[in-house]
Amino acid sequence: MAARGYQNNDLRRQVGSPKAKGRVDHKDTLxxxxxxxGHCRYENTGCTFNHDQNKGSTNASNISNSNSTTANNAASEMSKKAFNVESPSFTPSNISKKPTFSSQALSAAPFTPRGNTSGSSTSTPIQHNGDHSSFVSNPAAVPEFTPQNYGLSSTATTTPTGQDATLNYDAFAMSAVGQALPTAPYNPYADDHNAAAVAAAAAMGAANPAFFQQNAFATHTQPLMHHLYFPAGPHKEDLTPYQRTSHDFFVSxxxxxxxQKKSEAALQVINTGLPQLDNFHSLVALDTTNRKNANTFGYPSWVYKAVDGKTGFIxxxxxxxxxxxSNEHAIRSVKEWRRIDCGSVVSVFDAFTTRAFGDSSIVFVQEYFPLSKTLMELHFPNQAAAPGTRYKQQTLIPENTLWAYITQIATALKTIHAANLAARCVDLSKIICTDKNRIRLGACAILDVAQFEARRPVQDLQQEDLLQxxxxxxxxxxLTPPALLTNATAAMEHLGRNYSVELRDTVLWLLTPQQQQPKNIDEFxxxxATHFVTSFDQALHESDSLRSELSTSLESDRIARLLMKLxxxxxxxxxxxDTEWSENGDRYTLKLFRDYVFHQVDANGHPIVDLGHMISCMNKLDAGTDERVCLTSRDEQTVFVVTYRTLREQLRSLFAEISRAAKGRGGL
Incomplete structure (x- = not known):
């Protein structure tokens, strides 16, 4: 091989040829x-190794056939090198001793792949000539392994043998696994979810349609798609005073x-198997835990939502x-609570006994507030879920919130005490929060019935209300749950460090009994009084805000009525x-008005979506203004110039005509 010349600045690292040893001839070693x-820079400068690859491959067989002493010495020397090119190739000798097998293997059934659909059902036998060296592997003769019963709806019917007989399941049966496999994506807008499942199976080209028909789509108990409404964008600084965004025309x-969330919660019906009580049906349990608790009333209590069959109210x-x-007069005491009309007290309507639950129970009918939470669930969620656990809220409740609670509870107690009654349920687990900082006393009148035999003077019960x-x-x-409030002194010190002196003195007055004369809610x-003024001012602002939102909703209601008439x-x-009734006379004018409002296009024929134009036209139609509007047919061959007053009269007369026809046939 010709020598190659390389410059000294060649950056590639060259490995020097090993030094020749006198006792080993390296002329045949590559x-x-x-x-x-691929080359050696020391080929012409003293490297004694062979540089001809053809010669090295030819002499490789001669090296393996050399005497044993020379081969052993060469192997010991070359084993010290990083790359040993003279290592003899491994050639296994004939196995003279056959491996032995256990006696149980003789009675084992031959392995046959299950569900073999490709090729013949009989496998090609493997020939053994008495020597394992003559074993020839033929991959083409081995059938492809295919699991049996891969369909999800099928069940395993094979009978295992040997060790498999101890297993009570089939490893290839996927019926149990199929329940956990995800089906096609749930479409909340599909009217027929089962049809969607069949369509998904057809689109996937499934060989086994039962796979897609299992566990057909069930109605998801998920909230409504509130996120699909386009959210209000950032404040537009470049809007002129007369310009409005689309969100200005609707509720915030x-x-x-x-x-919407409250409406969904109120109308939600779950098939819980609860019985029907008197005139109430569609019962839904509202308790967040199935743990029985008899601490407050002396009996385990449960809360349900139901629909009144007489009035339709929830x-x-x-x-x-x-x-x-045991006493009929006990349940009659509920009538006294019907006279209580206070915004901070949950109204009580009726009470009755029932055996529909399999025992003797009494049921109190109260006003329903969807998505309401008790103060225990709101401020001590861990304690409400698992009583007795340690819970420490990190964030202090704002003092304004506490004063809002105080004024509302005081309002409720003043109304109740004025009716010569006692609440007897001033507890965190019985005070519900229906809106932000809006609370109400619940579970009133229950203890008056449950503890009717052990009646106490009303004055004592009212004093107990103030203490509670x-x-x-x-x-x-x-920030201490009532069950852990054992050291009132330490709790008062914590209150004094974080809140005003007025709040501390107010709580101290409620907890300290007076010796001379009993306390009353009027004095409290x-x-x-100053905090009542603050709460009253906040209520006025809230009323103004809701009135403004109501005016927006009222406009939307008028527009919806007009759209339905059109x-x-x-x-x-x-x-x-008359098949041409809608294409003649006043009906044709209203059709052109529909196109003018909703089907406008620009000069290039592209649709125009102007929400302000639509709402403005509908408002003018509802008001019946004298403003003129030019209506043009789609072929631009007919033009009408009419006023909104005329259009309104036409719409009223045509709707009345259809209504009379519907009444005559009993359709309206």
Whole structure:
């Protein structure tokens, strides 16, 4: 091989040829540089190794047939090198001793792949000539392994043998696994979810349609698609005073979502298997835990949502489990609570006994507030879920929020005490929060019935209401659940460090009994009159805000009525036997007005979506203004110039005509 010349500045690293040893002849050994780099720079400067690859491959067989002493010495020397090119190739000798097998293997059934669909069902036998060296592997003769019963709807019917007989399942049966496999994506807008599943199976080209028909789509108990509404964008600084955004014409996003969630919760019906009680049906349990708790009323209590079959209103039913009514006058005491009309008290409508739950129970019918939470669930969620666990809220409740709670509870107690009654349920687990900082006393009148035999003077019960009132505020201010409020002194110190002196003195007055004369709620209300003024001002602002939102909703209601009337009149295919009824006279004018409002296009024929134009036209139609509007047919051959007043009269007369026809046939 000709030598190659390289400059000294060649950056590639060259490995020097090993030094020749006197006792070993290296002239037939191929140089490592030839193997690694393809050339050797020391070929003409003293490298004694062979640089001819053809010669090295020819002499390789001669090296393996050399005497044993020379081969062993060469192997010991070359084993010290990083790359040993003279290592003899491994050639296994004939196995003279056959491996032995256990006696159980003789009775084992031959392995046959299950569900073999490709090729013949009989496998090609493997020939053994008595020597394992003669074993010839033929991959083409081995059938492809295919699991049996891969369809999800099929069940395993094979009978295992040997060790598999101890297994009570088939490893290839996918019926159990299929339940956990995800099906096609759930489409909340599809009317027929089962049809969607069949369509998905057809689109996927499934060999086994039962795979897609298992666990057909069930109605998801997920909230409504509130996120599909386009959210309100950032404030537009470049808008002129007369310009409006699309969100200005509708209810605010926050209020809309809040009302929709409450409406969904109120109308939600779950097939829970609960019985029908008297006139109430569609019962839904509202308790967040199935743990029985008899601490407050002496009986386990449960809360349900139900629909009144007489009025159609949704009510809240509170049931006392295992209660036996021994005196009819006890249940009549509920009538006194019907006279209580206070915004801070949950109204009580009725009470009745029932055995529909398999025991003797009494049910109280109260006003229902969807998505409401108790103060215990709101401020001590861990304690409400698992009583007895340690819970420490990190964030203090704002003092304004505490004063809002105090004024509302005081308002409720003043109304109740004025009716010569006692609340007896001023507890964090019985005070519900229906909106932000909006609370109400719930579960009133229950203890008057449950403890009717052990009646106590009303004055004593009213004093106990004030004491419970103070403990509720102290628990909230000290971030201590009522069950853990054992050291009132430490809790008062915590309250004094984080809140004003006025709040501390107010709570201290509620917790301290007076010796000379009993306390009353009127005296307490006079002491916190300034905070009642603040709460009243906040209520006025909230009322103004809701009134403004109501005016927007009222406009939307008027527009919806007009749209429904237009949809009834426009393009009615047949009326009184006249197939061209909607294309003549006043009906044709309203059809052109529909195109003018909703089907406008620009000069290039592109649709124009102008929400302000649509709402403005509908408002003018509702008001019946004298403004003229030019209506043009789609072929631009007919033009009408009419006023909105004329259009309104035409719409009214045509809708009245259709309504009379519907009444005559009993359709309206």
């Amino acid at each position: 140089c490592r540089n030839i193997l690694i780099y 996003e926050r209020l809309r979502q809040d009302l 009510r809240c039913l509170r049931r006392l489990e295992g209660f036996r009514l 009132f103070g403990r509720v505020i102290l628990s909230l201010a000290s 209300v006079r002491g916190i 949809a009834i009149v426009n393009e009615r295919p047949d009326f009184n036997g």
